[in-house]
Amino acid sequence: MNPRLVFLTMLSIVLHSISSIAQPTPRTIRGTVLSEDQLPLEGASITIKGSGQGTASRKDGSFELPVTPQAKTLLVSFAGFEFQEIPLSQKDVYRVVLKKSSTQLEDIVVTGYSTQRKRFIAGAITTVGGDEIKNSPAAGFNQLLQGKASGVQVLSNSGVAGGSITFRIRGNNSINASSDPLYIIDGVFVSNAETIQTGLGQQQPTNPLATINPSDIESITILKDANATAIYGSQGANGVVIVTTRRGKQNTRAKISLNTYQGWSKPVGELTVANGVETAKLANEAVVNTAKDNGIDPSTVVLPFPNPDTLKTYDRLGDVYRTGRTSSYELSAQGGADRNTYYASIGYLKQESVTRPTDFERFTARLNYDNQLAKKLKLGTSIGITRTFRNVSSSDNNPQGVINSAYFVRSYLPVYNANGTYARYGSFDNHQALIDHLDNKAVGWRIIGNAFLEYSFLPELKLRSSWSIDKADEQENNYASTLISAGVSSNGSGAAFETHNLVLLNEQVLTWIKSFGTDRQHAINALVGNTISNTISELTSASGTGFPSNNITAISGASIRSGSSSRSVAKLASFFGKASYTYNDKYTIDASLRADGSSRFGANNQWGYFPSGGVTWRAGQESFIESLHFFDDLKLRASFGLTGNQNGVGAYAAKGLWGAGANYLEIAGTAPSQLANPDLTWETTRQFDAGVDVTILNKRLSVSLDYYHKYTYDLLLNVPVPNRLGFASVLQNYGTVSNKGFEVSVHSNNLSSRDFVWTTDFNISFNTNKIEKLAADISLGASGRNISILRQGYAVNSFQLYKQLYVDRNSGNAVYDDVNKDGSITNADRQIVGNALPKYSGGLTNNLQYKNFDLNVFIYFQQGNKIMDMNEFFMVHGGLQANIGFAPRQLERWQKPGDVTDIPRLTTAKANPNDNGGAANNYGGFVANLSSRYLKDGSFARLKTLSLGYTLPGSWLSAVKFSSARLYVQATNLFTVTNYTGADPEVSSQSGNQNTAGYDWATVPQPKTVQVGLTVSF
Amino acid sequence: MNRITIILVAAGLVSLSSCSKFLEENPNNAIPSETAVTDVGTARAAITGVYDAIQGYFASNYVTLGTITADNVIANGTLTQYLQLDQNAIPTDNVTTVAAYQGIYKVINAANSVITYVPAVTDPLLTTAEKNKILGEAYFARALGYFDLGRGWGGVQLQLKPTTVVSDAKGIKRSTLDQTYDQVLADLIEAEKLLPEDATTRNRAQKSTARALRARLHLYRKQWADAEQYASQVIANTAKYELIPYKNFFTAPFLTKESVFELTFSANDRNSYWNLWYPSSGGGQYTLKPAAGFVTKVKNAAIGGSRTSLIAGSGTDVYGVLYNASATSTDPSYVIRIAELYLIRAEARAQQGKLTGTDGAIADLNAVRARAGVAGTAATTKDEVLLAIEEENGIEFAFEAHRWFDLVRTERAGAVLGLTNRNFWLFPLPFADVLSDPDLEGKNNPGY
Secondary structure, three states: OOHHHHHHHHHHHHHHHHHOOOOOOOEEEEEEEEEOOOOEOOOOEEEEOOOOOEEEOOOOOEEEEEEOOOOOEEEEEOOOEOOEEEEOOOOOEEEEEEOEOOOHHHOEEEEOOEEEEHHHOOOOEEEEEOHHHHOOOOOOHHHHHOOOOOOEEEEEOOOOOOOOEEEEEOOOOOOOOOOOOEEEEOOEEOOOOOOOOOOEOEOOOOOHHHHOOHHHEEEEEEEOOHHHHHHHHHHOOOOEEEEEEOOOOOOEEEEEEEEEEEEEEEEOOOOOOOOHHHHHHHHHHHHHHHHHHOOOOHHHOOOOOOOHHHOOOOOOHHHHEOOEEEEEEEEEEEEEOOOEEEEEEEEEEEEEOOEOOOEEEEEEEEEEEEEEEEOOEEEEEEEEEEEEEEEOOOOOOOOOOHHHHHHOOOOOOOOEOOOOOEOOEOOEOOHHHHHHHOEEEEEEEEEEEEEEEEEEEEOOEEEEEEEEEEEEEEEEEEEEOOOOHHHHOOOOEEEEEEEEEEEEEEEEEEEEEEEEOHHHOEEEEEEEEEEEEEEEEEEEEEEEEOOOOOOOOOHHHOOEEEEEEEEEEEEEEEEEEEEEEEEOOOEEEEEEEEEEEEOOOOHHHOEEEEEEEEEEEOHHHOHHHHOOOOEEEEEEEEEEEEEEEOOOOOOOOOOOEEEEOOOEOOEOOEEEEEOOOOOOOOEEEEEEEEEEEEEEOOOOEEEEEEEEEEEEEOOEEEEEOOHHHOOOEEEEEOOEEEEEEEEEEEEEEEEEOOOEEEEEEEEEEEEEEEEEEOOOOEEEOOOOOOOEEEOOOOOOOEEEEEOEEEEOOOOOOEEEOOOOOOOOOOHHHEEEEEEOOOOEEEEEEEEEEEOOEEEEEEEEEEEOOEEEEHHHHHHOOOOOOOOOOOOHHHHHOOOOOOOOOOOOOOOOOOOOOOOOOOHHHOOOOOOOOOEHHHEEEOOEEEEEEEEEEEEOOHHHHHHHOOOEEEEEEEEEEEEEEEOOOOOOOOOOOOOOOOOOOOEEOOOOOOEEEEEEEEEEEO | OHHHHHHHHHHHHHHHOOHHHHOOOOOOOEEEHHHOOOOHHHHHHHHHHHHHHHHHHHHHHHHHHHHOOOOOEEEOOOOHHHHHHHOOOOOOOOHHHHHHHHHHHHHHHHHHHHHHHHHHOOOOOOOHHHHHHHHHHHHHHHHHHHHHHHHHHOOOEOOOOOOOOHHHHOOOOEOOHHHHHHHHHHHHHHHHHHOOOOOOOOOOOOHHHHHHHHHHHHHHOOOHHHHHHHHHHHHOOOOOOOOOOHHHHHOOOOOOOOEEEEEOOEOOEOEOOHHHHOOHHHOOOOOEEEOHHHHHHHHOOOOOHHHHHHEEOOHHHOEEOOOOOOOOOEOOEEEEEHHHHHHHHHHHHHHOOOOOOOOOHHHHHHHHHHHOOOOOOOOOOHHHHHHHHHHHHHHHOOOOOOHHHHHHHOOOHHHHHOOOOHHHHOOOOOHHHHHHOHHHOOOOOOOO
């Protein structure tokens, strides 16, 4: 993107705005707008009541405004401050002091298809915005939300920059359909579909929000309960995240900001392995023990390492981990004239992962431009364009991934052969070969755009028609050269993928907002609308093997080539309406209804209807509460409604199909591929929510409490059917999941003086998930090891393992819980021993401001979740895996009678796998190492952000013509408290499937980052 | 502004109309089940899909089940499912057994569809001869599927109709192994009747293919005379089948006279089974490794002879090269070779006491040995000859789906492999099936 072009565009917008101001006036008033601490407020809006005429304050807080003799009152407002009415007198000069608004209840919040005053809203809605976003720059959108909003769980699945996240609003509602929320950015329903095709094991490679520049975000609103989300019908059940990007304000002068930061990252934790000598000794011990088990005199066996002490250790992981650099540069301009406003920005981010060779780069550009075309007609446009670049590298169960090749290979084995070539062992590639030669490049383009026309028939009646596009394209070019395992045999192997995901949406909304009656005691806010949307996914791929040289990587150079393409289309048509009525500022009742028709579903059930209703009582306005002189505000609310979920269901999921591509002898073949289900329809979530918002202590403390009960039925489930039908499963509406929870969020203004301001935000969310009804257990995960299970009566993401009771002190063999008491270990003895869902999670944020210094301390915590440590599962193998090294934990094994440990005796003897406490099941046998000893507590509390900023004094700045400048140092993931013994408890390696959460498997750990940054505006 | 109002309202109205048509979408890579088999083109596509399904379960999973479980091959990689098979401690969710079981029933469902729908096709372009061929191939495929299920899992549930709705599942209980094999026989009789025979086809079912499988079926059922008779019928077709120098059958060009039935792969339809056998320095995973005992035997000129060509590498890095098209992934999968028919007949004859002479067991056994460059057997008594045949099978088909099934069939798995618990001579039914299928009454095979 050429920056000059952007500036020219901005310039033309500014000039255009200036030309459209001008009105003759009889008198001009002047003034300044100040905060209570006497600092000038720039950009405050000053309007004349009843005329719509207005201006905005300048940098020094000053303003001038022409007024007619009829003008009686000035309205002065500024975001974050209490609004003021100033009666006009004969004076020409006014000094306006605005008080900081101490409670969030006054905010206008974005809700489904409209905005509402928060105090009348019955739904559970959380907004994150303002300083929370501005002062802690983050590379990713997800970092802005983690721990900041109650009822919302956000986790990075790995430390890969731009990688996948887990985002849950009030728990997992679904099993087979996605539990991800609906993301709406400036009115665009954003596609959540994965664009990267390159296989990364079970790890999901990206998240749809990685393409957004967080600095462009003004606010994020999270709709949690049915009352807030039912208007989104079949897309609302998992909650809705509405992102509003920045827009210029009318009549403000151009503000140009430059924001840059430089960061350095290390892994928060690293994997470790037993050294060469230890590995060899363990291997010897396994051979000796095995001989004993087989009745052979151990002195007669040949040890694999007669002289273990002579072995060297080769540090492979050290080659993989690195200090990752991050750089970010952003430039934005915003402002507005009388009839138009603009916000324009460009950004560049480069992030190196803490493991080689993964990188992420992002270029972003945004232009939001609104124009009052005519008195009653407004045009709004928002467009964001992003280009991303990724060096993709696979992890977890791909033995030819970088971390695998460094971690699992035995540490005494040299990295290079004697002749200097890369040495490879067992199934693993050479990690250094991968670091040097892995060549998987993914370039993504994303355009998220919206244009709307809004026509005001009357001030209270508006029609808005909006068109949106979300176009996500990815081009991947992978080349496995002859220097890495994947290309060795085939003389180079190349693959190219071109993915196009397109969402087109059109909507019409007619809004009527009116207050009437004595003292405007009746207020109505109503809307009706319709949308149609089209989701198109296309994939074209080509692959080739046999290249003449490693320098020729285009598929056209391959001797054997093949290609394929596919396309799917899904459509949705909807009608919706909602209305709320408020009486006397105290009582609000509202209701909404949406009807959705989807092409994905069966002919018998194509349409669904989603109603909701809610009530709000501002008890704080009642005289008997006021007379208590305790509550500054007290609001009670309750809501109930139905929402749907069709996320993640294939475009043709209801149809009985024979799939193509079942070819033989170069003849095209077809075969039955999917069973029909004409009754297939949405999942429905019934949600009840009750909440209370309290403000006390002279508006210093505000507390929100929410209780909810979500009951999701008609789950879209791939119900396993007996394999003898020729199908493994059929998609049915069967099953029920419930989520019950309690959320608390607290905002406290601890101290607020002229020099020192201290605020604390705290939130905590408890959620209990339970599968209420399921046809039969569904077990899955860990590449067919079925460690995860879905079972009626238990939470999703449960782990089923053999519960290890103890290691026998005399025999050294592991003893497992014999669930069915038949004296024999069989599959029936596997049991649920924990799950990956936290009992509670939350965040604690402290913001301190002393004179020009600001300090932000943010701690995220979660408690009660389990992690299946697959790294130990593989690396504590008792000698069974001849090609895999050992984790240090293997050293804790039982060695002699009397040893007390949970790591059994090393042995590889074949023995009866039914025998509990026998040698077979120590590491192999039926237990096959699926022992609860590898399931660990994943609770943690982490100092997510510690940032210290210094805002340069205005006196210094005026010399250099800056309006503001802030310097800061920020540390991310600096410190973690956890019992987890793996590299990092914030991990989910099998994120490709939401039902296999909580695995730690050769995954890139989170980065521990220190960054310094500078933000200047002029 | 009224014009704009009109436009906006019109836009709204347009989107209101014709909703049901708007919501109608069909895929471009699949056809609706109702119209899946309607004419000559779709009938051909359907039978092609059956072969594709055979490739699906056989080429990797089934061969692995027949090898790693016995003594010629060990698990060397990191993937637990292979270790479990090697240790003969197979959990009910072992990935390989589940995939094979699933894959075989996919063959059966596809074959059932052909058997049900193709007779109703009235397209004049579908000649009776071609219709018979297609049906014969479907019957053969179903027979092969049930045979491979029976010898692996015991008597199974017999699905003989295509699945259209889930309720098709109800009420079908497990059959006995005899009932399963009876079904195989019935299908083979039908297949032999319908199938054509030409001089060259080896990668699709022919009359000889059905006869060869029938000979194997009779052998497994200890019906010695029948086994001998059907093996003889195939061997007698000397114009089509003959024992050729050992290495030739797995060296391109494939489809040699050795092959009675082999699954052909190509650059567009790959078989990457070699990947499990080759070491990572050769681009593979080295999960399946020739056992030390086997390596010693096959290198012994008096036992292995030219069959040493099955292995490459040296020292601790010996690997199997029966599947060797590592650059192109075009290795065939060998289902039935003529050598097997010789050894079936040898065993059938030995069991009937016919040991010597031109129609004796020893002559057949020696035919197989001679082609590998190994001297005639020293065995003379019936028991010695049977043991020699067992050994010969072990070497001749070392990396094909044989050794395990032979040792189980002859009830020698205890003596040879030390696997004395007979429960574990059968694979477990998939965990998910026991849970989801009321007709299994919650029961897996005993011991699991």
